[in-house]
Amino acid sequence: MHWSINTPLVIVLLLNLFMLSVSRMRSLIYSAAAQGVILSALPLLLEKRIDSMIIIVALVTAAIKGLLIPQMLHKALRDAQIKREVEPLIGFLPTMLLGALGTAVSITFAAYLPMTQTGSSTLIIPASFSTVLTGFLLLTTRYKAITQVIGYLILENGIYIFGMLLLAAVPFLVELGILLDLFVGIFVVSIILNHINEAFSSLDTRQLTALKE
Amino acid sequence: MFLAILIFIPVLAAVAAAAITSNVLRPWIMPIAASLHFAVMLTVLDLNPAPIWGGWVGLDPPGKLVLLLTSTLFLICSIYTVGYLRYRTERSNRVLIPCLLIFLAGATLVTCSQQLGLMWIAVETTALSTAPMIYFNRTPRSIEATWKYLLLSSVGIALALLGSFFLVYASLGNDPHPTLLFSHLVRHAGMANAVWLKIAFVFLLVGYGTKMGLAPMHTWKPDAYGEAPGVVGALLAGGLTSCAFLAILRVDRVCIAGGLQAYTSHLFIAMGLLSMAVAAVFMLGQKDIKRMLAYSSVEQMGILALGAGIGGPALYGALLQMINNGLTKGMLFLSAGNIHRSYGSKSTDDVHGAMRRLPLSGTIFMLGFLAITGSPPFGPFVSVFTILNAAFSRHFFFIGAIFLLLLLIVFIGMGRTVLIVVLGRPLPRKHRNNVYRDGLLTGLPLILSFLLVLMLGVHIPPFLTHMLHQAQKFMEVRP
Numbered sequence: 001m002h003w004s005i006n007t008p009l010v011i012v013l014l015l016n017l018f019m020l021s022v023s024r025m026r027s028l029i030y031s032a033a034a035q036g037v038i039l040s041a042l043p044l045l046l047e048k049r050i051d052s053m054i055i056i057v058a059l060v061t062a063a064i065k066g067l068l069i070p071q072m073l074h075k076a077l078r079d080a081q082i083k084r085e086v087e088p089l090i091g092f093l094p095t096m097l098l099g100a101l102g103t104a105v106s107i108t109f110a111a112y113l114p115m116t117q118t119g120s121s122t123l124i125i126p127a128s129f130s131t132v133l134t135g136f137l138l139l140t141t142r143y144k145a146i147t148q149v150i151g152y153l154i155l156e157n158g159i160y161i162f163g164m165l166l167l168a169a170v171p172f173l174v175e176l177g178i179l180l181d182l183f184v185g186i187f188v189v190s191i192i193l194n195h196i197n198e199a200f201s202s203l204d205t206r207q208l209t210a211l212k213e
Numbered sequence: 214m215f216l217a218i219l220i221f222i223p224v225l226a227a228v229a230a231a232a233i234t235s236n237v238l239r240p241w242i243m244p245i246a247a248s249l250h251f252a253v254m255l256t257v258l259d260l261n262p263a264p265i266w267g268g269w270v271g272l273d274p275p276g277k278l279v280l281l282l283t284s285t286l287f288l289i290c291s292i293y294t295v296g297y298l299r300y301r302t303e304r305s306n307r308v309l310i311p312c313l314l315i316f317l318a319g320a321t322l323v324t325c326s327q328q329l330g331l332m333w334i335a336v337e338t339t340a341l342s343t344a345p346m347i348y349f350n351r352t353p354r355s356i357e358a359t360w361k362y363l364l365l366s367s368v369g370i371a372l373a374l375l376g377s378f379f380l381v382y383a384s385l386g387n388d389p390h391p392t393l394l395f396s397h398l399v400r401h402a403g404m405a406n407a408v409w410l411k412i413a414f415v416f417l418l419v420g421y422g423t424k425m426g427l428a429p430m431h432t433w434k435p436d437a438y439g440e441a442p443g444v445v446g447a448l449l450a451g452g453l454t455s456c457a458f459l460a461i462l463r464v465d466r467v468c469i470a471g472g473l474q475a476y477t478s479h480l481f482i483a484m485g486l487l488s489m490a491v492a493a494v495f496m497l498g499q500k501d502i503k504r505m506l507a508y509s510s511v512e513q514m515g516i517l518a519l520g521a522g523i524g525g526p527a528l529y530g531a532l533l534q535m536i537n538n539g540l541t542k543g544m545l546f547l548s549a550g551n552i553h554r555s556y557g558s559k560s561t562d563d564v565h566g567a568m569r570r571l572p573l574s575g576t577i578f579m580l581g582f583l584a585i586t587g588s589p590p591f592g593p594f595v596s597v598f599t600i601l602n603a604a605f606s607r608h609f610f611f612i613g614a615i616f617l618l619l620l621l622i623v624f625i626g627m628g629r630t631v632l633i634v635v636l637g638r639p640l641p642r643k644h645r646n647n648v649y650r651d652g653l654l655t656g657l658p659l660i661l662s663f664l665l666v667l668m669l670g671v672h673i674p675p676f677l678t679h680m681l682h683q684a685q686k687f688m689e690v691r692p
Contacts, residue, residue: 013239114386114406132375145360152367159375166381169391173330173381177374180337184367208357 001124004045008038009127012161013103016134019154023144029073033148036065039157042164057175064182069153072186073146081101091143102133124164131158152183154179215257216270218319222250227314236302239310240295241481246314247284247291250321254284258680266395270326275683278532279459280324281680282539285665286451288316289658290444296654297444300554315342315631317524317680323456329393330601336373336424339453340366347441353580358433358440369423374544376416380467383409395463399690402471411469414678417464418480424457427484428491431511433497436505443550446503450510451539458517462688465521472692474524481522488515489619496626500571502549505541505630509585512623513538519598519616523609529685532598532669534641536677537584537592537669538622543662544581548574548657552634557647561630566639573651575635577659582631584666586624592669627683 009151015035019152022028088095106129113125135155139148140179163174226246233239248568257272260282264271273279294313298306303510309405312594319338326332339553348359380398387404391397402410438446468477499505515535520531551574552567553559567575587598604613668674 008483075552099310114408139364147272148364152364153370154370159371159378162375162378162382169385170330170381170393173377174392176330176334178378180321181371181374182371184337208360 005042006123008042008045009123009161010036012127012157013123013130016103016154017099018130019150020099020134020137021092023092024145025077026074028147028150029070029077031186032153033066033070035157036152037062039160040065043159046164046167053175057178057182060061061178061182063184065153065157068135069182069185075108076146090143090164095137095141099134102137103130106130106133124161128158128161131155131161133157154158156185184208214265215253216265216325217270219253219317220248220270220325221426221620222246223314223318223321224254227311227318230310230314231307231334236305236307238580240298243291243294243310244288245315247288247317250317251284254280258376259489266326268321268396269331270325271327271436272325273327273463274680274687275459275462276324278536278680278684279455280321280454281453281677282536283320283324284315286407286539286543287320287660289543289661290447290547292661293447293550293658294444294454295428297442297550297554298653299654299683300649301442303470304349309349311343313445314447314482316346320452320456327395329380329391329398330397332463333370333374333377335657336421336456336460337570338457339372340370340424341439343445343449343453344648347437349442349445350440352440355440358436362433362437365430366423368467369420370429370457371420371438372423373420374417375587376413376420376464377386377420379409379413379416380464381409381463381502383413385473398467399470402467403692407471407473409658410468410473411476412466413561414468414473415476415480417613418461418484419459420521421460421464422484425461425514425517426488426507426511427514428511430493431488431514432513434572435501435504435507438500438510438538438546439503443503443553446506446550448505450513450542453508454514455535455539458514458521462521465537465687466690469688470690474692478524481518481610483522483528484540485515485517485519485522486612486615486619488512489616489623490515493622493626496623496630499630500558501627502552502561502564502630502634503546505627506545506549507621509545509627510538510542512619513542513585515619516597517599520603523604523612524688525603525607526606527600528688529602529681530596530603532681532684533599533669533673534593534596537596537666538670540662540665541581541591541593544577544659544666545585547662548578548581548659551649551651551655551659552578556639561633563635563640564634566635568635570639571649573656577663579631579635581664581666583626586627587620589669590667592666594670595673627686629654 012035015031019028019031040058043058047054107190108124110125110129132155135151135158138151142148160178163178167174184188224245230239230242255665258277316339319335319342322335323332326335344359344363347362348355384401384405386406388401426434465477465647489512491506494509496505517531517532518535520527551571552564555571556564558564567578584593587593601613601616604616
């Protein structure tokens with residue numbers, strides 16, 4: 001039972017590290033999409049009783065995370081005609097090392113936390129913490145608006161992983177939370193990216209510096 | 214029944230507003246919907262209806278207070294909106310008005326959410342509906358403000374979701390039938406896992422604290438308040454922040470029931486003092502009047518958190534301060550909006566002599582400053598004094614002393630900027646076509662909020678005292 005959950009989670013952890021180290025925007029978008037699709041299959045692996053609702057939510061999540069959002073990001077990338085490189089504030093190697101450190105800390109920290117039922121022998125909690133940290137790293141150490149949005153999406157993925165622990169107890173909260181969070185993601189991506197691009201002819205957040213003390 | 218009506222009035226009004234094609238007629242739907250909402254709100258507070266929808270939607274004592282505040286503030290702001298939009302006929306308000314109404318619906322839903330997930334959705338609704346309002350002016354600066362607001366508040370709301378997950382996970386082990394109703398969570402909190410409960414509180418405090426604008430998650434505030442129309446600033450500073458505070462209080466109640474009172478109280482006090490200190494530093498020498506008001510809002514949120522942390526009578530003071538802050542922010546943001554309109558600038562470099570050029574707005578701005586910094590005879594004086602008194606009587610001497618010092622710094626910093634704005638001689642007008650004068654629609658809301666703030670300072674009506682005591686008692690749960 002556990003290996004079937006842990007294998008995809010190990011892939012997710014590896015993708016985290018990869019995303020912190022890639023310099024090409026396209027690879028970053030594809031990896032985020034791949035991570036989203038892998039995660040959307042998790043509920044099917046976890047639940048013993050699979051009903052139509054779970055399948056629908058999984059399919060919708062996969063379609064949004066794997067197709068719709070990457071498509072929108074690619075379009076924004078094309079329209080903005082920006083350099084297809086990530087442009088980090090901190091170099092790729094240091095961020096990747098930070099990410100690796102974060103993963104190690106997550107695994108150690110999770111071992112000290114009291115666990116209930118499903119949480120005990122799987123990688124769900126460490127994977128969740130590590131993914132949230134990766135999202136934060138991308139959000140804070142990259143300049144481009146698109147990269148920051150991807151960071152936010154990965155942060156959401158981390159929350160989604162934790163939600164798997166609650167799926168049996170409170171399915172409604174988890175499903176609704178996930179879908180709403182995705183809605184926010186799309187909202188942010190579509191509206192703002194377009195407008196920033198129109199007004200500044202760039203998606204570089206370093207241009208957004210008029211407002212400061 | 215009445216609760217459902219209360220939530221659906223603004224939703225229906227938003228649909229109607231989106232359907233109306235006339236840019237001149239559309240704003241009038243605001244005061245109509247707001248008066249209806251206000252009337253139903255009074256009925257609801259009077260009748261005290263039972264929870265509906267399986268207990269998901271119902272009013273608890275602190276929720277009633279926030280509902281009263283939000284509905285009143287929205288009514289005041291709705292009149293102002295009509296007046297304000299007369300000067301902004303060049304821009305379509307087809308997005309702004311429905312968003313304002315959806316914001317009211319979301320805020321109403323927050324006040325009567327008795328379920329953890331529903332409350333999260335409601336807070337998210339208010340946050341999302343705000344983004345297009347900040348973007349109303351369509352300038353590069355307003356895009357920048359909207360971008361920063363959306364990014365930060367999305368992260369905040371995501372952390373609040375993660376915190377909600379942790380809270381549920383904490384109770385999962387020992388609770389055979391977990392539900393997310395607050396009453397259920399409070400009853401079973403004693404058996405919940407304390408470690409996960411602590412982690413959950415931190416995440417929820419940071420997540421909802423981002424909405425509230427507690428330091429260090431306050432950075433969106435000056436940008437958003439600075440670039441949004443004044444009326445939006447008033448609703449954010451008075452309404453959204455109070456809703457977020459309510460959300461934190463409800464979570465705090467679960468943690469208190471889980472035996473974590475000392476833990477949450479320390480976190481509240483630390484966040485409160487930090488927010489006040491950050492606000493005090495950035496207020497000194499602040500040239501932009503709307504940004505100054507934003508930092509004042511950060512400071513006020515610090516006072517609320519501090520009051521909640523000290524607890525007991527200080528919590529009573531904090532809840533009263535929440536009402537006072539909401540109404541005073543109405544005075545300040547609306548009059549600042551008028552001043553901005555008349556001068557075409559919100560920097561102290563250009564704005565002098567507001568009392569001469571705009572006798573009403575200038576005076577209300579000045580009085581609002583005196584009120585928000587806790588000068589008698591206005592409402593905030595009473596509530597700040599209550600918190601301070603409680604701090605000393607509960608032996609928080611050091612914290613009380615820092616609180617006093619920070620209040621003084623804020624008074625000096627804010628006073629300097631406000632005096633430059635209201636006193637002196639106005640510079641000659643640059644643009645001849647800039648013809649703003651205080652009128653009935655943009656003046657009356659200022660006077661209304663001023664009268665309410667004055668009344669709360671002189672005499673708190675018995676029904677409000679009763680509601681405040683109920684709310685204070687509600688928060689005192691035994692572990």
